[in-house]
Amino acid sequence: MKPLILITGGARSGKSTLAEKKALELGENVVYIATAIAFDEGMKDRIKKHRLDRPKNWATVERYKDFSAIVEDESFKASDLILLDCMTLMVTNLMLESNLDFDNCSMEEVDRLEKDIFKEVDELLNIIMDNNKTAIIVTNEVGMGLVPSYRMGNIFRDIAGRVNQYIANKSKEVYFTVSGIEIKIK
Numbered sequence: 001m002k003p004l005i006l007i008t009g010g011a012r013s014g015k016s017t018l019a020e021k022k023a024l025e026l027g028e029n030v031v032y033i034a035t036a037i038a039f040d041e042g043m044k045d046r047i048k049k050h051r052l053d054r055p056k057n058w059a060t061v062e063r064y065k066d067f068s069a070i071v072e073d074e075s076f077k078a079s080d081l082i083l084l085d086c087m088t089l090m091v092t093n094l095m096l097e098s099n100l101d102f103d104n105c106s107m108e109e110v111d112r113l114e115k116d117i118f119k120e121v122d123e124l125l126n127i128i129m130d131n132n133k134t135a136i137i138v139t140n141e142v143g144m145g146l147v148p149s150y151r152m153g154n155i156f157r158d159i160a161g162r163v164n165q166y167i168a169n170k171s172k173e174v175y176f177t178v179s180g181i182e183i184k185i186k
């Protein structure tokens, strides 16, 4: 089985740079899965720069759910490494599109949302495993700061933390990035 690698860290901690460095070392034909949605000009500019900085032979797929749709993609078939950046935005997007009223919803509704999110995570991990790809997943280490003062923030922190634990448990290697420095934690 090809290795699954998780890279976790805070915002601008250098996790995307480390992930790209590792992808260059470990893969030849890389599919980069971007989970971000560009919602403002600053993000659009950052994405443009990321695209220019990536090796020209890498394929880019913009997607944060329904990953089975990429299996028939020629670039996916030809790839040996999948780099997904990042899991936390995937969780954020799935939470936002659920249209749950986070201030008033019941714990049953929150549990259902979490199950739906884990279904998407499992779909991604199964595709990686079934198609024998090396994979690098980037995520944010959330929850090391203040306890969020609003309910959605707390729900997000809990789900994102559990998703990270789940993927870390299945990963062969896990790295934590701090101030541009990587620490191998598994």
Ligand SMILES: Nc1nc2c(ncn2[C@@H]2O[C@H](COP(=O)(O)OP(=O)(O)OP(=O)(O)O)[C@@H](O)[C@H]2O)c(=O)[nH]1
Binding pocket: 009, 010, 011, 012, 013, 014, 015, 016, 017, 033, 034, 035, 036, 037, 038, 046, 047, 050, 051, 060, 062, 085, 086, 089
């Ligand atoms: N939609 C889209 N998003 C992209 C593309 N390329 C990169 N991104 C997104 O850009 C984000 C990573 O860039 P940054 O926000 O600058 O980095 P960061 O992860 O916050 O900071 P570091 O820890 O330093 O990597 C990820 O969420 C990617 O999904 C692209 O081609 N399309």
